[in-house]
Amino acid sequence: MQFDTHLHWETLLKAADDWKAALDGVEFPWLVWSVDEDWAYVQQKMVSDAGWTPVVGFDPRAGAPKKLTPDAILIDFNKHLQLPIVYMHLPIDFIFHFAPRMAFFHSDLIIRPDKMRWLSELFKDLPDGEIAMTNLTKIKNPFLQKLLVRPFKLFELAGCITRGASQDIFDKGCSMWQGWAFHPNCPDEAEFNKRLKKHWDHGAGLLYWQKRYGGKVTIIQEHFLDEGHFSRTSKDNFKVISDNNENRNTGLDLRSNYNVYELAQAFGIKSD
Template identity: 40%
Template sequence: MTDTFNRDDWYKHDPDQRRYAAGNGSWLAITPEEFEAITAQAKTAWRSALEGIAYPWLCWSVASDWCLVQQRLVRSVGWTPIVGYDPRADVPPIIDGAILMNFNKEIGFPKLTPMVPMELTYLFAPRLAFWHSDLLVREPLLRKIAELFKALSDGEMAAVDDRQRWHQRIRGNRGRYWELLGCTTRGASQSNFAHGCGWWRRSYLHPNCQTEEERNLRRRRYTWDHGAGILAWQELHNGKLRPLRAKPLQEGHCTKISNKRYIKQSPNNAKKDLTKDLVFNYDLNEVCIKLGLAKFL
């Protein structure tokens, strides 16, 4: 990985924020040394921990009770919960059969999101399902999704379709694929990385996006946000992707989106803290009852 810009200039007004942004998964923020440390962990400790696990599903804890419900749901559809966590949260308890992973052990970022391991799936797992920490899904739908994920051939992936309509795309807003819920295979992840088209923000700064022509194309055509690289992989490199509809997931997505009563408890920047926002704005019992998931409490 080589630098093509001065990140110190970008973060000069708040140097501390750079490490928060790096923990979010950003090619702008992360240093070559930090990326090498993450890669080394993926090749060794992460791979060893997941050896023999055919169907790992990443559950990222920002609140232990929410994560336990997610773990139970994942186990109920025949997958193995792989439990990571934001370092600002307590180390979460795990259910029988789950695997607790400290993805931040050798890195020490002040914040870590699932984007970091998701980017390097090909180094440590045959496939990896994932979902937002603030998402719960009704049982029948989750079973269908889990079977779709199992049926992905190596080289395929699935993600929530957040592409824009044709008239918005003409104006330059193409949208992205959203990490709200999805699954990648080793072959797809390896292809993502080889083409410089992964999950992290500002994919045009990916070390494998090497030509000025493609970097400029991505700046013009795609958003800087997470998942824009996945859309670029599909459109520019014929990536195989199964889109998931966002609408059926909305009722269980406990977010500020479309919630006028949501009161933010943390900054709307790289230091955003879901460990505070989620539990302040949503009651887990109420959400589970609404979705028919009370037995998973």
């Protein structure tokens, strides 16, 4: 997701009213973003078994998944917006408006049960006003590797954002989205020009919130989760099928490379 002039806060917050109603009384929601129904189902099982409530959103290109765990809550985050492509980053920016905290992870991530239990406890114990996110260490692009001399973004491979932190991030004009410098709450032109010099990608705005404003972040080491990250950036034998740009179809890539139920069995996840 990136900032676009036709998206207004009033429209987004009105949409978030529906999300809030759907999650009324849910203490520990975990966002599962469906780009492929079977991958999303395995992730729902992971979340349920860890003691959280799966909140299932979906890329409109994939459609609403029909395969849901009994405790899953399906939300059409795109109902009011009608965008052609929607990433999980859309609702993450508005956690303060609809949930006490929300955990999330990439659609291409499988996590062993013992590691899910560890993440569950970490996220449940996270004080309000703080976040937990993966750091970024593994990347194939030689140009971007040079940027890793200093961190340039927090990585949404897995994470959790509390309501207080989400509100503070929003108020200070930072964001999970791409192009976060264009956030309408950016305080002034001088700050905008400063932000333009920073990295533009997803998660860079959260790193800026940490460094510039003292935001409290618990880092989850990428290598802790990397074995289950089945993506073009993590697996050398990954065959790229879809476009390598903002139109990337992660579901198509995943289906073309893996059988998620075989992976789940190998990782000790009960998916039946």
